[in-house]
Amino acid sequence: MVLNKICSLKENRTPLELADLPDPVPREREILVRVSACGVCHTELDEIEGRTPPPVFPVVLGHQAVGRVEKTGSKASKFEIGDRVGIAWIYSSCGKCKFCIEGNENLCESFKASGRDANGGYAQYATILEDFAFRIPDVFSDSEAAPLLCAGAIGYRSLRLTGINDGQNLGLTGFGASAHLVIKMARYKYPNAKVFVFARSEKERDFAKELGAVWAGKAEEEPPEKLDCVIDTTPAWKPVVEALKNLKSGGRLVINAIRKEEGDKEYLLKLDYPVHLWLEKEIKSVANVAKRDVSEFLELAAQIPIKPEVQEFKLEEANRALVELKERKIRGAKVLRIEGD
Ligand SMILES: [Zn+2]
Numbered sequence: 001m002v003l004n005k006i007c008s009l010k011e012n013r014t015p016l017e018l019a020d021l022p023d024p025v026p027r028e029r030e031i032l033v034r035v036s037a038c039g040v041c042h043t044e045l046d047e048i049e050g051r052t053p054p055p056v057f058p059v060v061l062g063h064q065a066v067g068r069v070e071k072t073g074s075k076a077s078k079f080e081i082g083d084r085v086g087i088a089w090i091y092s093s094c095g096k097c098k099f100c101i102e103g104n105e106n107l108c109e110s111f112k113a114s115g116r117d118a119n120g121g122y123a124q125y126a127t128i129l130e131d132f133a134f135r136i137p138d139v140f141s142d143s144e145a146a147p148l149l150c151a152g153a154i155g156y157r158s159l160r161l162t163g164i165n166d167g168q169n170l171g172l173t174g175f176g177a178s179a180h181l182v183i184k185m186a187r188y189k190y191p192n193a194k195v196f197v198f199a200r201s202e203k204e205r206d207f208a209k210e211l212g213a214v215w216a217g218k219a220e221e222e223p224p225e226k227l228d229c230v231i232d233t234t235p236a237w238k239p240v241v242e243a244l245k246n247l248k249s250g251g252r253l254v255i256n257a258i259r260k261e262e263g264d265k266e267y268l269l270k271l272d273y274p275v276h277l278w279l280e281k282e283i284k285s286v287a288n289v290a291k292r293d294v295s296e297f298l299e300l301a302a303q304i305p306i307k308p309e310v311q312e313f314k315l316e317e318a319n320r321a322l323v324e325l326k327e328r329k330i331r332g333a334k335v336l337r338i339e340g341d
């Protein structure tokens with residue numbers, strides 16, 4: 001399924017077209033993957049509608065692909081034919097800069113994303129550098145593994161960037177799909193940490209408590225204890241300001257959002273230096289994912305285990321899956337099932 005140009009999903013409900021492309025050929029250090037499942041992500045809506053535009057058209061979207069190695073390049077030796085691998089958002093990076101050397105390839109100037117800067121997983125075949133392919137633990141089916149490759153890995157990076165230790169207090173502002181994964185990871189990795197959740201709806205707050213939050217309240221409510229760190233997954237500014245207030249001295253706020261909306265930007269004027277920033281409080285954003293985030297998260301998800309609920313579509317139904325995602329008809333993570341020839 002290819003995207004030929006940027007368009008509005010409101011006006012064009014079939015932005016992707018079924019096309020017959022030549023089978024990709026793996027270069028020296030690449031592998032050819034026969035894709036069997038590919039998750040559908042909100043970022044695809046951003047690519048189609050031009051908020052994070054692909055540089056070249058036509059392009060095959062998709063950055064949560066699972067499949068089997070069909071062919072290996074002449075210098076690729078990490079995988080055997082038939083091995084099950086995943087392709088995630090990180091498609092490649094330069095491998096030489098400071099960021100790549102320290103394991104933060106997500107910040108590399110040459111960072112390339114699967115399904116945007118290179119053809120991705122909405123297809124029968126995809127190629128990827130072997131160093132950027134990830135082994136999929138056996139406990140997952142192909143469809144279960146696919147959605148873990150994006151939100152899960154980014155959630156894992158967010159949790160890592162908080163610098164949390166066991167026994168500390170973690171806050172989560174917003175309680176959507178990504179925060180559900182983070183609370184499960186946090187409860188498993190840091191069993192003595194207390195999790196405090198800030199969410200708008202009562203349903204979300206009840207669900208947070210079910211998943212082990214010690215407290216759940218609205219964004220502006222004051223938690224019973226100060227927090228060592230907070231992860232914000234909302235598109236708004238109010239939770240940012242309120243979270244800073246709730247931090248302990250030296251505490252850190254990690255913002256896991258690609259962009260913030262303008263709607264409540266005036267809330268930032270409430271920023272009061274002594275209340276919100278003084279005493280070495282930090283703010284850090286999360287951008288993309290590094291290789292270790294994907295592989296470490298997959299291992300962790302297999303141990304816990306985290307198994308997403310999935311709703312399957314055929315590859316040729318990708319447009320319907322995208323429109324339903326846009327219209328928030330969400331019943332579990334949407335996954336395209338891709339059949340053989
Ligand atoms: Zn994604």
Ligand SMILES: [Zn+2]
Pocket residue numbers: 093094095096097098099100105108109110
């Ligand atoms: Zn680099």
